[in-house]
Amino acid sequence: MGECGVGNNSAARLKKNIISTGLCSGCGACIGYCPYIKCYGERVAVIHDCKISEGTCYRICPRASTKYADLRKETFGSIELDMVLGNYEMISFARACDESIRRRGQYGGVVTALSILALETGIFDCALMTGGNFNGAKPIIAACAGDMLACAGSKYTASPNLSLFQEAVKKGFKNIGVIGRPCQVTAARKMQQVTEIKGEKISFIIGLFCMGSFSPEFYQFIKFKGLDKYEIMDIPGDVVFKRKSKETCLPFEEIREYIRDSCLICYDPLSELADLSVGSTESDYGWNTLITRTAKGVKLVEHAIVNGVIEIKEYPGKLLPLLRKAVFNKKKRVLERPDATYLKLSAREKEFFLVTGGGSK
Ligand SMILES: Cc1cc2nc3c(=O)[nH]c(=O)nc-3n(C[C@H](O)[C@H](O)[C@H](O)COP(=O)(O)OP(=O)(O)OC[C@H]3O[C@@H](n4cnc5c(N)ncnc54)[C@H](O)[C@@H]3O)c2cc1C
Structure with missing residues (x-):
């Protein structure tokens, strides 16, 4: 049984x-x-x-038994770990150099700029991305720069992008990129462990920071509120909807109930298993926070800097403790939940959050 x-x-x-x-x-x-x-x-x-x-x-389900130590070992070759932020090589502020990408991007457009570069340099020949808009996310197999640019902007619902993996394989793509939320990154790493047919593979993973996504009922809520007429949604604290020169704002508390239950047991707000992770800076919304994690991730970012695709600047020292604190608290909350049984962590890691309470590593 x-x-x-x-x-x-x-x-x-x-x-x-x-x-x-x-x-x-x-x-x-x-x-x-x-x-x-x-x-x-x-x-x-x-x-x-x-x-x-x-x-x-x-x-491959990210909410079925997940042994993080095994996935980290497969991804990084070792389990040397910053228990709060995950394995990483560099953390910086970054933004796309191309102004048209920045204009379309959620923040600095780094995800879009790096995805286009990865496509153009053959790191992947297509990527599973999210098209549509915040009012109707749509998984997409993006295989040209135009498709990728059209996917710019965050849709705060689930968008089951990985459902298109086999379709991409059938279409003949051999190196498939994944752009996704942390659960999608974990699933993609699990998918890499499945023996794949005919050599098709997930070749590169860009993970988003994500403190939670909204359930399908959220679409009804925004329609009911008449917010579906707006073009952009953002959550710098409260929830902001924008179109042309018009802007409206809702307190976050009004939409909290739409956070998916699954997100409440997510231990990984920074996409720790990705080749690189990208989020907001929480201070300057024209820039992103960029975390490079694997050797492949470092190589793409170095290539992007040298070729004027993205620019970076130092991550402000005063922000690091704030980022650490937010992630530490999220992980601790999850470990305290009796329903987070899918998480298989070492006793040392659990103790770090629940007993010894942090420190620098
Ligand atoms: C549900 C959700 C919650 C988030 N929560 C946080 C948070 O708490 N803190 C934080 O700092 N950042 C969060 N982010 C990430 C942030 O919104 C930006 O995606 C990230 O900073 C990259 O910005 P950018 O300007 O480089 O993106 P862009 O260049 O605009 O690219 C955005 C990329 O995100 C992909 N995408 C959009 N919506 C989804 C989706 N639903 N699922 C999978 N992929 C998607 C698109 O395919 C596109 O490639 C969240 C994103 C999502 C989708």
């Missing part, structure tokens, strides 16, 4: 342990691997029984 008395049938376990409990993050990974799992908008459903035990759908 498997977990919760549902046998070893993977789709049944996915349904019972992840989807029915509200723990599905809407990453989309399982959908691409199984004809019996579909997404309806951003809701995932198992539509037919499947007899396969230990199937890929459960294995």
Whole structure:
């Protein structure tokens, strides 16, 4: 018998342990691997029984048993770790040099600029990204600079981008990039562990910072409030909606209830397993915070700087303790939750957050 008395049938376990409990993050990974799992908008459903035990759908789910030490070892070659920020080589402020990218980007446009560069230099031949707008996110296989530019801007809902992995494979793409939220980054790392057919692979991962995404009901809320007429949404603290010269603002408390349950047990707000992670600076919204993590990530960023694709400046010393504190508190909150059972961490790591309470590492 498997977990919760549902046998070893993977789709049944996915349904019972992840989807029915509200723990599905809407990453989309399982959908691409199984004809019996579909997404309806951003809701995932198992539509037919499947007899396969230990199937890929459960294995790659970021909310099923996740051994971070193994994933870190696979990704970084060692488990040397900054327990708060994850493994990293460099943290800096960064922005795209191209003003048209900055104008379209959520903040400094670094994700868009680096994605286009990765495409042009053959690091990937397409990337799974999010098109549409905050009022209707849409997963996209972006295979040209124009597609990537059209994906600029944050949509604060799930957007199951990974559902398109197998479609990208069928279209003949061999090196597939993933741009996504931390749950999508974790799923992508798990997908890399699955023996892939014919050599197609996930070749590069850009992770976003993410303190939470909104459930599909959020779309109804913004429609009801007439906010769907706006073009841009941002959350610098309160929630801001903008169009041309018009702007309106809602207190965050008004939308807190729409945060997906799955995000409440997310231990990874900075996409720690990505090749590089990108977020806001929380101070200067024309710039991003950029964290380079793997050797591949460092190489792309160095190439981008030398070729005038992005510019960087020093991460202000006074901000680092604030970033650490926000991430430390988020991780501690998650570890205190009895429903965060998918997390498989070392006793040392748990102790760091729950007993010894931080420090610099
Ligand atoms: C749900 C969500 C929550 C976030 N929360 C935080 C936070 O708490 N703190 C913080 O500092 N930053 C957060 N971010 C990240 C931030 O909004 C920016 O995406 C990031 O700083 C990159 O900015 P940019 O100017 O380089 O992006 P751009 O150059 O505009 O590129 C944005 C990229 O994000 C991708 N994208 C957009 N929406 C989604 C989505 N729903 N799922 C997956 N990919 C998507 C697009 O494909 C595009 O490539 C969040 C992003 C999302 C999507």
